[in-house]
Amino acid sequence: MVASTADTVAPAKPLAGLEWTLALPLTAFFAVFFVTPLLLLVVVSLFADSEMTRFGLDQYAKFFGDAFNWKVLGSTLFLGVKVTVLTLLFGYPLAWLYTRSGPRMQSALILVVILPLLTSVVVRTFAWVVILGRDGIVNNLLLTLGLAETPLRLLYTENGLVAALVQVQMPLMVLPLITTLTRLDPNLLDASSALGAGPWRTFFKVTLPLSLPGIVAGCLLTYAASVTAFITQSLVGGGQLLFMPQYIYQQTITLHNWPFAAAISMVFMVSVLGVVMLLNLLGRASKGYIHA
Amino acid sequence: MPDPRRPTWGTFSFGLVMGTLSTAALLLLAAPTLVVLVTSFTDGYSLKFPPPSYSLRWYVSLLDAWQLQDAALTSLQLGVVVTGVSVVLGTAAALAIGRSRKGWARGLDALFMSPLVLPALAFGLASLMFFSTAGIELSFLTLAVGHIVVSVPYVLRTTLASLAQLDPALLESSESLGAGRLYTFRRVTLPTIRNGIGAGAFIAFMSSFDNIPVSLFMADARNEVLPIRMWQILENSLDVRAAAVSGVLIVVTVFAMVVMERVAGLSRQLR
Numbered sequence: 001m002v003a004s005t006a007d008t009v010a011p012a013k014p015l016a017g018l019e020w021t022l023a024l025p026l027t028a029f030f031a032v033f034f035v036t037p038l039l040l041l042v043v044v045s046l047f048a049d050s051e052m053t054r055f056g057l058d059q060y061a062k063f064f065g066d067a068f069n070w071k072v073l074g075s076t077l078f079l080g081v082k083v084t085v086l087t088l089l090f091g092y093p094l095a096w097l098y099t100r101s102g103p104r105m106q107s108a109l110i111l112v113v114i115l116p117l118l119t120s121v122v123v124r125t126f127a128w129v130v131i132l133g134r135d136g137i138v139n140n141l142l143l144t145l146g147l148a149e150t151p152l153r154l155l156y157t158e159n160g161l162v163a164a165l166v167q168v169q170m171p172l173m174v175l176p177l178i179t180t181l182t183r184l185d186p187n188l189l190d191a192s193s194a195l196g197a198g199p200w201r202t203f204f205k206v207t208l209p210l211s212l213p214g215i216v217a218g219c220l221l222t223y224a225a226s227v228t229a230f231i232t233q234s235l236v237g238g239g240q241l242l243f244m245p246q247y248i249y250q251q252t253i254t255l256h257n258w259p260f261a262a263a264i265s266m267v268f269m270v271s272v273l274g275v276v277m278l279l280n281l282l283g284r285a286s287k288g289y290i291h292a
Numbered sequence: 293m294p295d296p297r298r299p300t301w302g303t304f305s306f307g308l309v310m311g312t313l314s315t316a317a318l319l320l321l322a323a324p325t326l327v328v329l330v331t332s333f334t335d336g337y338s339l340k341f342p343p344p345s346y347s348l349r350w351y352v353s354l355l356d357a358w359q360l361q362d363a364a365l366t367s368l369q370l371g372v373v374v375t376g377v378s379v380v381l382g383t384a385a386a387l388a389i390g391r392s393r394k395g396w397a398r399g400l401d402a403l404f405m406s407p408l409v410l411p412a413l414a415f416g417l418a419s420l421m422f423f424s425t426a427g428i429e430l431s432f433l434t435l436a437v438g439h440i441v442v443s444v445p446y447v448l449r450t451t452l453a454s455l456a457q458l459d460p461a462l463l464e465s466s467e468s469l470g471a472g473r474l475y476t477f478r479r480v481t482l483p484t485i486r487n488g489i490g491a492g493a494f495i496a497f498m499s500s501f502d503n504i505p506v507s508l509f510m511a512d513a514r515n516e517v518l519p520i521r522m523w524q525i526l527e528n529s530l531d532v533r534a535a536a537v538s539g540v541l542i543v544v545t546v547f548a549m550v551v552m553e554r555v556a557g558l559s560r561q562l563r
Contacts, residue, residue, distance in 0.1 A: 023388035023400055026381040026444065030403060034415070034441045037422035041414065044421055090320065093313035111549070112321050114558070118495075118545050119325060120502045122522045123538040127324030129526065130331050130535075135340040137327065167320050174317075198302030220409065228411040231504050231523055245413045249508065252417055262421070265414040276409050 045262035052259060059263035069264070076244040077271060079158070080227040083165040087173045087222050088215065090166065095177035095214075096207075099184075110178075117171035125232045128164035129155060132236070156238030164236045165226045172225055173218035180214025181207075209286075216283035220276055227272055244268045325542055332532075332539035339530055350536035357533060363521035364537075367501050370432070370517065374439040374500040379493050381440070382447030387481075390455035405449070407442045412505035415441065420509040430512045438506040443499050447492035454488025455481075490556035494548070 048056030063069045098109050116124055131137050132154040142148040154160045184207065192202040230245040237243065244264065251261035327341060332350060334343030354360065385404060389397040407415065419438045420430075428434060458481060466476040507517045518537075525531045552558040 020388050020392070020396075022384040023397075026385040026404065027400060029381060030441070033419070033422075033437050034407065035403075037418035038415065040422050040425060041418040090313055090317040093310045094317040094321075096310055097314040107553075109318075111553070112318060115325060115546065115549065116321055118498050118549060120519060120522075120538070120541050120545075121504060122502075122519045122526070123328060123541055124324055126522075126526055126534060126538055127328045129530065130327055130339045130341050131324065133339060135338060137341050140341070167324060170317065170321055198300065199306035200302055203306065224409045224411070228413055228505065230413055230508065231519075235523070235526055245411070245505075248413055248417060252420070252509065258421065261417060265411075265417055269411055269414045272411050273409070 041262050041265060044258055045266045047259040050257045050259055059259050060267070062260065063263055063267060072242050072244060072247055073267065073271065075241075076227055076268070077275065079162070079165070079233075079243065080223045080275070082162050083169060083226040084173075084219050084223045086162065086166045087170055088219060091170055091173035091218065092177060092215075094170075095174050095181050098174075098178050099181045113171050113174050113178075116168070117175075121168065121229070121231050124168050125164060125235045128160070128167070128232075128236050132160045132164075155236060156240055158237070158241060161233065161237045161241065164232055165229060168229065168232055169222045169225050172221040176217035176221070177211065177214045180211045180217075184210055212286035213283055216279055216286060220279045220283075223279070224272060224276060328535060328538045329542060332535035334532060334535070337532060339532060339535065350532050351539070353533055354536050354540070359516075360518070360521060360533070360537060363516045363518045366432075366515055367518040370436055370439060370515075371497045371501040373436050374443050375493050375497040377436070377440050378443045378447045378496045379489060382444045382492065382496075383451050383485075383489055385444075386448050386451035386455060386485075390452055391460065401448075401452075405445050408445045412442055413508070416506040416509040419506065423510075430510060430515075432515050435507065435510045435515055435517075438510045439500045439503055442503065442506060443496040446495040446499060447489065450488040450492035450495070451485055452488075454485040458484045487556040491552065491558050494552050494556070494558065498545075 044052070045059055046055050046057070048054050048058040094109075094113070098106060101109060129136075133139070134151045134155075136154070138154055139148070139151040142152065188206055188210070189202055192206045193199075197205065227243075228245055230249065233241070233243045234246050245268075248261055248265050248268065251257045251264065331339055331341055331343060333346045333348065334340070335345040335347040335349065336343060382404075385400070389400050416438065419434075419441075423430060423434050462480050462484075463476060466480050467473075471479070502519055503517075504519050504523070507520050511517050511520055522534055522537060525534045549558065
C-alpha cells in the first residue's frame with residue numbers, strides 16, 4: 001500500500017484528541033497568577049485617591065497633567081530607541097562575522113555571545129560601575145593619555161547608561177540575527193556578485209532586506225528589555241536620571257501610592273506594547289516584501 | 293565587469309567596516325566579564341582597575357558573609373523549585389499546542405509567551421497587589437509563583453522548537469506497530485525533545501536565579517534573594533565583596549554553560 005503520511009488519517013484511539021487537556025494546568029496557572037493580577041492592576045489604577053475609596057480617572061489625569069511625567073515616559077521610550085539602534089549597529093556585523101566563520105570559530109563566537117546573557121544582570125552592570133567609575137578604566141586611560149585633566153563623570157550619565165545597556169542587551173539582538181543570516185541562501189549572494197554588484201551593494205540590496213525578520217525580532221527583544229532594565233538604569237543611571245521602572249518602584253515601595261503606581265505601570269505597559277506591536281507590523285510587512 | 297576575486301576598494305572598505313564593528317562588539321561583550329574577574333582579586337578596598345595588588349582576601353571574606361550566603365541559598369532553592377514546576381507545566385502545554393494549528397493553540401501560545409515582552413516590573417507590582425488583596429502573606433511560595441510565570445516561556449519556547457523537528461510519521465509508525473501512547477511518548481517523543489527541555493530548563497533556572505523585576509516586589513526580608521542583596525550592596529557601599537560574589541557566579545555560569553553545551557547542545561537550542 002502506498003500512502004503519503006500527509007493524508008493518512010490516524011485511527012481513533014482511546015485518549016486521541018484529548019491532547020489539548022495537557023494545556024489545562026498551565027492555562028489555569030496563567031489565568032490565576034498572570035491574567036488576574038494584571039486585571040487587578042487595571043482596577044487599582046482606576047481608584048481616584050491613594051486610600052482607594054472611590055473610582056475615577058484621576059490618576060491618569062494626574063500623570064498626563066504634569067510635564068515631569070511626560071519627560072520621564074519620553075526619556076524611557078527614547079532610551080530604548082538609542083540602545084536598540086546602537087545594539088543593531090554593532091550586533092549585525094558580529095552576526096555577519098558568525099556566518100562567515102568556520103565551525104570552531106562559530107562555537108567560540110556563540111559562547112562569547114551567550115555568556116553575558118547567562119551571567120547575572122547585576123554582575124554585568126557592576127562591571128560598568130568599575131569601568132566608568134572615577135578610578136575606572138576609561139578615566140585612567142584618559143588621564144594617562146593626557147586627554148583629561150581630572151577624572152570625568154561618566155557614571156550616572158545617560159551616555160554611560162546607554163553604553164552599559166548596549167552591552168547588557170547585545171545577545172538578545174545577535175542571536176535572532178544569527179538565526180536568520182545562517183538560513184540565508186548563499187547562492188543569492190554569489191549571484192549578486194556574479195552579476196557585478198560590489199560587497200556594499202550586495203549587502204544593502206540582498207543581505208539586509210532578506211534579514212529583516214531577524215532584525216525586527218532582535219529589535220523587539222532588545223527594546224523591551226532595555227526600557228525595563230531596572231538594575232542597570234538605577235546603578236549606572238544613578239539618582240539624577242529617572243526612568244519609568246524606578247518611578248514605579250518609588251511610588252510603590254517608598255510612597256505606598258498604589259493607585260498612582262498602577263496607573264503609571266499601565267501607561268508604561270501600553271506604550272511598550274505599542275512599540276512592540278509597531279515593530280511586529282513592520283516584521284510582517286517585511287516578510288511579505290521578501291516573499292513577493 | 294570587474295573580476296570578483298580581485299580586491300577592490302569596495303571589498304576592502306566593506307571588510308574594514310564589518311571587521312571593525314564586529315571586533316568592537318566582541319570586545320564590548322567580553323570585556324566587562326573579564327574586568328569584574330580581575331577586580332575581584334584586588335587587595336585594596338576600592339574598585340580600582342587595574343587593582344594595585346592582588347589577593348584572595350575578598351573571596352575569603354565571603355566565608356563568613358552569612359547574609360550573602362543565605363541569599364544565595366534562597367536563590368538556589370527558588371531556582372530549583374521554579375525550574376521543576378516550569379518544566380512540568382511548560383512541557384505539558386508544549387505537547388498540547390505544539391502540533392495544533394488551531395486558533396486556540398495560537399492564542400494560548402501568545403498568552404504564555406507574553407511575559408517575555410511585557411515589562412516584567414509591571415507584572416511584579418501586579419503580583420504584589422494580587423497577593424495582598426487576596427490576603428495571602430508574601431512567602432517563598434508566592435515568590436516562586438511569580439518566578440514561574442516569567443520562567444515558563446523559556447521552557448515552552450525551546451520545547452516547541454524541538455517538537456517541530458519531530459516527524460509525525462514516526463508517531464504514526466510507532467502506533468501502527470502497536471505501541472501505546474505512553475510507550476510512544478517515552479521511546480519516540482521524549483528522546484527527540486529531551487535536549488529542548490534540557491536547554492529550556494537551564495535558561496529557566498538562570499532567569500529565576502537572576503530575576504530582579506518580580507523579586508523586587510515579591511521578596512520580603514525572610515526570603516531575600518541574591519540579585520536583590522547584591523543590588524543593595526552596590527547601591528549603598530560599592531563593597532568589593534560584590535566583585536568576589538560576581539567572580540564565583542561567573543565561574544559557575546561558565547562551567548554550567550560548557551556542561552550544557554556538551555549535554556544538550558545549548559547554543560543550538562537558543563537560536
